[in-house]
Amino acid sequence: MDEKGPFSWVLMTTGIHAGRGTPQVCVAPAPPRPVAAEPGEQGEEPPLVEAEEAEEAETAETAEKAERKVEAEAKVEGKAEAAGKAEAAGKVETAGKVDAAGKVETAEGPGRRVELKLEPESEPVREAEQEPKGEQKPELEDENPARSGGGGGRDEVPPPTLPSDPSRPPDPSPRCSHVNSFKVGENWRQELRVIYQCFVWCGTPETRKSKAKSCICHVCGTHLNRLHSCLSCVFFGCFTEKHIHEHAETKQHNLAVDLYYGGIYCFMCKDYVYDKDIEQIAKEEQGEALKLQASSSTEVSHQQCSMPGLGEKYPTWETTKPELELLGHNPRRRRITSSFTIGLRGLINLGNTCFMNCIVQALTHTPILRDFFLSDRHRCEMPSPELCLVCEMSSLFRELYSGNPSPHVPYKLLHLVWIHARHLAGYRQQDAHEFLIAALDVLHRHCKGDDAGKAANNPNHCNCIIDQIFTGGLQSDVTCQACHGVSTTIDPCWDISLDLPGSCTSFWPLSPGRESSVNGESHIPGIPTLTDCLRRFTRPEHLGSSAKIKCGSCQSYQESTKQLTMKKLPVVACFHFKRFEHSAKQRRKITTYISFPLELDMTPFMASSKESRMNGQLQLPTNSGNDENKYSLFAVVNHQGTLESGHYTSFIRHHKDQWFKCDDAVITKASIKDVLDSEGNSSEIKLTSRLPLVEGTDHQREQLCLALPDRSAHLGETLLSLSNRGAIQAQP
Amino acid sequence: MNKDAQMRAAINQKLIETGERERLKELLRAKLIECGWKDQLKAHCKEVIKEKGLEHVTVDDLVAEITPKG
Numbered sequence: 001m002d003e004k005g006p007f008s009w010v011l012m013t014t015g016i017h018a019g020r021g022t023p024q025v026c027v028a029p030a031p032p033r034p035v036a037a038e039p040g041e042q043g044e045e046p047p048l049v050e051a052e053e054a055e056e057a058e059t060a061e062t063a064e065k066a067e068r069k070v071e072a073e074a075k076v077e078g079k080a081e082a083a084g085k086a087e088a089a090g091k092v093e094t095a096g097k098v099d100a101a102g103k104v105e106t107a108e109g110p111g112r113r114v115e116l117k118l119e120p121e122s123e124p125v126r127e128a129e130q131e132p133k134g135e136q137k138p139e140l141e142d143e144n145p146a147r148s149g150g151g152g153g154r155d156e157v158p159p160p161t162l163p164s165d166p167s168r169p170p171d172p173s174p175r176c177s178h179v180n181s182f183k184v185g186e187n188w189r190q191e192l193r194v195i196y197q198c199f200v201w202c203g204t205p206e207t208r209k210s211k212a213k214s215c216i217c218h219v220c221g222t223h224l225n226r227l228h229s230c231l232s233c234v235f236f237g238c239f240t241e242k243h244i245h246e247h248a249e250t251k252q253h254n255l256a257v258d259l260y261y262g263g264i265y266c267f268m269c270k271d272y273v274y275d276k277d278i279e280q281i282a283k284e285e286q287g288e289a290l291k292l293q294a295s296s297s298t299e300v301s302h303q304q305c306s307m308p309g310l311g312e313k314y315p316t317w318e319t320t321k322p323e324l325e326l327l328g329h330n331p332r333r334r335r336i337t338s339s340f341t342i343g344l345r346g347l348i349n350l351g352n353t354c355f356m357n358c359i360v361q362a363l364t365h366t367p368i369l370r371d372f373f374l375s376d377r378h379r380c381e382m383p384s385p386e387l388c389l390v391c392e393m394s395s396l397f398r399e400l401y402s403g404n405p406s407p408h409v410p411y412k413l414l415h416l417v418w419i420h421a422r423h424l425a426g427y428r429q430q431d432a433h434e435f436l437i438a439a440l441d442v443l444h445r446h447c448k449g450d451d452a453g454k455a456a457n458n459p460n461h462c463n464c465i466i467d468q469i470f471t472g473g474l475q476s477d478v479t480c481q482a483c484h485g486v487s488t489t490i491d492p493c494w495d496i497s498l499d500l501p502g503s504c505t506s507f508w509p510l511s512p513g514r515e516s517s518v519n520g521e522s523h524i525p526g527i528p529t530l531t532d533c534l535r536r537f538t539r540p541e542h543l544g545s546s547a548k549i550k551c552g553s554c555q556s557y558q559e560s561t562k563q564l565t566m567k568k569l570p571v572v573a574c575f576h577f578k579r580f581e582h583s584a585k586q587r588r589k590i591t592t593y594i595s596f597p598l599e600l601d602m603t604p605f606m607a608s609s610k611e612s613r614m615n616g617q618l619q620l621p622t623n624s625g626n627d628e629n630k631y632s633l634f635a636v637v638n639h640q641g642t643l644e645s646g647h648y649t650s651f652i653r654h655h656k657d658q659w660f661k662c663d664d665a666v667i668t669k670a671s672i673k674d675v676l677d678s679e680g681n682s683s684e685i686k687l688t689s690r691l692p693l694v695e696g697t698d699h700q701r702e703q704l705c706l707a708l709p710d711r712s713a714h715l716g717e718t719l720l721s722l723s724n725r726g727a728i729q730a731q732p
Numbered sequence: 733m734n735k736d737a738q739m740r741a742a743i744n745q746k747l748i749e750t751g752e753r754e755r756l757k758e759l760l761r762a763k764l765i766e767c768g769w770k771d772q773l774k775a776h777c778k779e780v781i782k783e784k785g786l787e788h789v790t791v792d793d794l795v796a797e798i799t800p801k802g
Contacts (some may be wrong), residue, residue, distance in 0.1 A: 205751070221741070223741060
């Protein structure tokens with residue numbers, strides 16, 4: 001396999017440098033040639049001639065090498081045509097150039113026999129002398145699907161359809177003339193591709209092996225230090241230690257390719273040069289390799305990765321013609337200012353659907369979820385995409401962030417909810433919290449496509465966006481009162497449901513309102529706070545003599561205490577106040593006002609803080625320096641009215657510190673005070689997002705939305721030219 | 733080559749052969765982009781280019797300037 005590489009090098013040498021006896025490869029004045037010959041050289045005689053002179057001594061050597069390698073090649077390929085190739089290769093020196101009559105004789109090469117099949121039955125022997133009929137037909141190149149690395153023994157890699165190497169002449173490089181001297185002959189493209197495939201971006205196991213074995217510096221043996229490969233011969237040298245530089249000087253090989261990034265370095269110009277044709281080839285090869293990598297890695301690797309699939313680079317956005325047209329027809333550009341209202345849109349009430357509207361508003365303003373959907377990360381793998389709730393969420397995000405101010409009618413969402421969560425179907429009033437949990441559940445189930453395929457059904461290992469954002473771990477410790485052995489379980493949870501003072505199940509050891517300055521809540525004695533509720537939630541609870549648990553170590557039923565704490569904090573925490581009480585005695589709504597802070601530190605309620613709590617040190621200083629457990633409020637869902645008939649509204653935070661009240665189709669600006677006091681309303685659900693991330697995502701969001709104006713500066717030029725000249729130009 | 737270097741080379745070979753090196757590279761690339769490292773370095777590059785002038789700066793210059801920062 002290594003033979004392929006070196007052979008192609010050597011062949012190239014002989015092809016470019018005209019072999020023996022005929023130094024005038026490019027000097028021949030060109031009668032109009034319809035073929036992809038070397039017009040670029042016409043202006044480049046001096047450097048090439050110089051190179052040639054230096055090369056002459058070498059060509060004899062290299063030509064011999066060529067023949068030897070061809071024979072070795074023949075053995076490797078084991079094909080009948082190999083013999084023909086040997087002959088053809090022998091003719092390389094004379095065939096690899098344009099003769100004065102203007103006919104191109106294409107240089108032959110192994111594995112490239114396909115490209116010259118003008119007549120399918122043509123024998124290789126004849127190919128070297130064959131003159132292409134008239135112009136070099138485009139199909140010529142199209143028939144060259146065999147990757148040079150893929151000829152012979154590599155048949156298991158199906159030749160990908162390469163975009164045809166254009167039959168037009170190579171564009172001369174504007175800055176580096178040395179590159180132009182490289183782009184000589186018919187094979188330079190193919191040979192360059194071989195280099196890329198074998199040494200730079202290896203897609204197949206074979207090319208990877210060849211890279212692993214051969215890509216070390218020929219001088220010092222390192223595989224680091226910015227290894228480069230000479231473009232004219234088989235030499236690898238490292239850049240940092242200047243070994244490739246030495247080679248370039250001694251051998252007068254001016255060009256080398258960086259094996260890490262694929263850039264071409266010219267030692268004469270002492271810089272990386274960017275030649276359009278070469279860049280194009282490089283991009284294609286890189287894309288191919290990445291595709292191969294991606295297709296093999298999804299089968300082989302089991303590592304979970306929340307990225308858009310390894311092997312999928314972030315592609316740069318190059319506008320296509322239809323996109324340019326679209327942009328031309330829609331000249332309005334959006335700028336993000338502090339007063340922008342994109343993302344605020346009312347939702348029509350379809351009949352007691354306020355519970356759904358509120359949750360939708362809250363979800364669409366959840367920072368990370370918003371970023372996920374607005375960057376179009378969902379890949380639907382449902383058998384019928386019309387039933388996919390995630391797709392519907394995606395389109396909902398699009399609608400709400402479209403800038404359209406009129407209220408949106410979420411009938412499709414409602415329909416899907418009815419289908420997937422039967423218990424919520426119908427027009428009677430529903431519970432917003434129930435809807436939230438049901439919605440998260442359905443979204444989680446439908447997210448299969450985004451979760452690298454596997455483990456979507458395993459609740460412990462799901463990596464879908466819903467789980468990444470909302471799932472926390474609730475630790476339950478049951479302590480046997482006899483032996484004090486602790487049995488711990490950790491359950492995934494999407495929300496924290498808190499009992500309220502005044503409920504018949506409540507048990508409030510601390511009088512509400514005391515010691516509530518931990519989170520900076522407004523400390524009004526008598527008014528319970530969210531922290532109070534959380535404290536109660538995480539206190540050790542005697543299970544009572546009627547609820548004995550079997551203790552594993554005591555092997556008997558013992559009284560025990562149970563304590564809930566947070567083991568793993570979710571990115572977005574939902575706190576639910578259990579206002580609706582359905583007990584044996586009564587069904588009622590608890591309307592006690594609970595005060596809550598804008599920022600919440602969950603450290604005291606974590607499993608790791610249990611120790612300090614038992615010692616009575618509940619309060620941690622608010623500036624504990626650790627921001628990991630701090631949350632920032634971004635949505636509040638309120639319920640007004642009674643159990644039988646009521647109305648849901650929500651407050652959502654928009655763009656860092658602006659709050660808006662969402663009452664179905666009506667959105668009004670609100671103040672923080674409105675949100676926190678919610679006098680007369682009783683808040684039911686609060687969504688908070690982890691602090692550092694909020695800032696991060698705002699930054700990302702601004703980046704996301706600003707991406708358009710940034711690019712539009714460039715597009716503006718193009719569009720300007722559009723309007724000025726009235727013609728659409730392709731992106732240069 | 734001493735033993736340490738030999739081992740490194742062997743490991744590197746294996747990594748390349750199995751394709752893991754590419755995967756790791758891509759993973760690292762994505763992480764660096766996500767955390768903003770790439771953008772910061774890009775901004776630094778722009779500064780260097782502004783200082784030296786677009787016509788005269790070479791890749792070697794840039795490498796020398798930003799390698800320590802990176």
